[in-house]
Amino acid sequence: MEVKEVIAVFDIGKTNKKFYVFDKEFNPIEFEYTQFDEIPDDEGFLGENLDALTGWVISTFDSLLENEKFKVDSLNFSTYGASLVHIDKDGNRVTPFYNYLKPFPKQLEEQFKRLISQEQFELETASPLMGFLNSGLQLYYLKYQKPTLFAKIKHSIHLPQYLSSLYTNEYVADYTSIGCHTGLWDFNTGQYSDWVKKEKLDSLMAPIVPSTHTKMVERKGQIFKVGVGVHDSSSTLIPYINSTDEPFVLMSTGTWSICMNFFNEGAMTNKELECDCLNFLSLKGSALKASRLFLGKHLTDQAHMLSDYFGYDKDAYQKLEWQEAFESKRKNSKQLLFDHSLIHPERFGFVNNPVPDLDQFDSFEDALYHLYDELVDIQVASLDLAIGKSDIKRVYVDGGISASKVFVGLLSKKLSKMEILNSELAVGSALGAALLVNYRNLTPTFLEQNYQSSKQVEIS
Structure with missing residues (x-):
């Protein structure tokens, strides 16, 4: 054997x-x-x-x-x-x-x-x-x-x-x-x-x-x-740093969504700190700018609330299909239809709605789409802080939410001048830890094999 x-x-x-x-x-x-x-x-x-x-x-x-x-x-x-x-x-x-x-x-x-x-x-x-x-x-x-x-x-x-x-x-x-x-x-x-x-x-x-x-x-x-051992968000960066020299931001998602910019060397400002930006330390002790959003937990809570209201199974939100022609009911892009107080959207200039009117939505799917639309807007605002003035044209989306064609599709539409690539393998932090105990560079084809452009995602 x-x-x-x-x-x-x-x-x-x-x-x-x-x-x-x-x-x-x-x-x-x-x-x-x-x-x-x-x-x-x-x-x-x-x-x-x-x-x-x-x-x-x-x-x-x-x-x-x-x-x-x-x-x-x-x-x-x-x-x-x-x-x-x-x-x-x-x-x-x-x-x-x-x-x-x-x-x-x-x-x-x-x-x-x-x-x-x-x-x-x-x-x-x-x-x-x-x-x-x-x-x-x-x-x-x-x-x-x-x-x-x-x-x-x-x-x-x-x-x-x-x-x-x-x-x-x-x-x-x-x-x-x-x-x-x-x-x-x-x-x-x-x-x-x-x-x-x-x-x-x-x-x-x-x-x-x-x-x-x-x-x-x-x-x-x-x-x-x-x-x-290694902190999971920092570990997620390791496969990318070892696979490419092209500047990028990594959006590592799970309970938190953390956008990490290895190429942003600007000093932290009070405004960035107020918006939940922070520095991580890299493997070698240098600063790594990041922005943070309590996205995964909030999305799950809100989706479960909609499931209860419309009489759907709690996991039904995970089956939502991508719709290219979605149009928002929001009359003002900064005015929100949902209560996002858990993730403090006011930090980014949004007007929260503490008492959402769920009767305005045509269906469970319609409400979910609006929820995703608002969350992606808030995510883009958080991502912009991590990008800062650095010349970034590529964003990798790793972790749980990378499997959502709706989230990645909306992100790609709102960031049309960037290339959004989502992982087919939600193993980024584990892979980083594996690399640390067998430290060597990955081949340049690693990212090509395991990530696809959101523009190439099969749309249902």
Whole structure:
């Protein structure tokens, strides 16, 4: 029996937990996914069941190791960001795994602003002040709200590096997680921010290693490389950077839609920060401008609301077909027909409609089309911030929404002077993690093989 050498990657999203097995040419050959119910933290707020997640990771990977068809060359992890795991001196978790959507106490935020003004914080760290979405503020919260637990912490590491440590027993940090709107990093000086040092939180940070760093591990009779893990949005960029020299913006979609511009070197402005722009850190620690929109979650919520109203199955919105001749009922392009308050459209000059009149739509499909039309308009405004003044003519759409011909078709119509390419393989973040533990350039034909122009999408 021929034994195939493979690369294993866990791609951990907020909702879907995915496991990919790639061959040595980076073709996905095995795939499985699962979901877990959230559990309450010590204050009753629901969040990731980290015990269930780690149990699934270990059992799933052990099954691969025991499969005689495969020889594992390497293992890596791509996960969502803004999430810290706090470890004591014996390697045990100290605190619950807090959800980045957990509300941040108002009085503590005011206390924090006396330490550093919001304007200074945002300009230095290139990230809006967002409470628990800034993982640095999760540490600040623990220090002042839960000092007994805080005193036990030896290391605070981000989720990708925590999963890696299950196999390596090493606690490390990488730039992609540190630079993921954490509020920890000063993008001007290239080191931890002064407020972090004043609070002595830098002492809890693990040593920074390259994102390509690996450690040899033996388990179940196999010896393989284990990567340090990577923030998923940053990981999605890696196949593109390694395949083309042509400037582009990547729209990485899922719960969030994040537009990343590796070619925009302009300094962050207050206006951009107000519109949820931020900087990420690249693999090597350089700044990467991005704009962010809570698109996937909002689309799902609104589509389910329409399903309930019109009496359709909750997944019916995923079957919507492309209509070239769609015409909007909006009399003013800035006046919205739906309530998009969750994604704050007013930041981009739109007028929100908190009480939508659903009777004005002819059908479920008509309402859905108008919903998509408005969301694409807001997405284009967010995308424009990531593009800035850079000369970009190509946009890659990766992740869940790339499968929607309606979304991609509307995006192509509204950005008619750009080439919009959508992925046929929603594996961008997993593929990036696979590349990091087997680092080499992809052939230029990789993107041609796996992406198609929206102008070539088969229209139904």
